[in-house]
Amino acid sequence: ATVAVPVTDTLKRGDGEHRVIGSVDREWLWSIQTPQAFRLDLLVDAHVRARNEGISATDDASLIEHLGRPVQLVMGDRRNIKVTTRDDLPMAEYLLTLGQPGAAP
Incomplete structure (x- = not known):
């Protein structure tokens, strides 16, 4: 089983020239999270x-x-972000502060 959330972003297919060549139907797409068991x-x-x-x-x-x-897909939480690159760190740090006393919502 893996935790996941339904994809809500609009998804596009692109070609080698970075041009849109079509849209992707997201009805059955899920963004996979961790943990996986x-x-x-x-x-x-x-x-x-x-x-x-x-x-x-x-x-x-x-x-x-x-x-x-x-x-099996198990409904996750959008706040359960995947930290893969340095660009992910500010959001992770922000989310970690939300549970701290005196943190802004």
């Missing part, structure tokens, strides 16, 4: 198989999908 034996199997097959993935859920196993 899987049985240990299944997760180890997924990682071993991915390594052996030269498969790269950005998360464990993708590797479980590659095994052909279902991944």
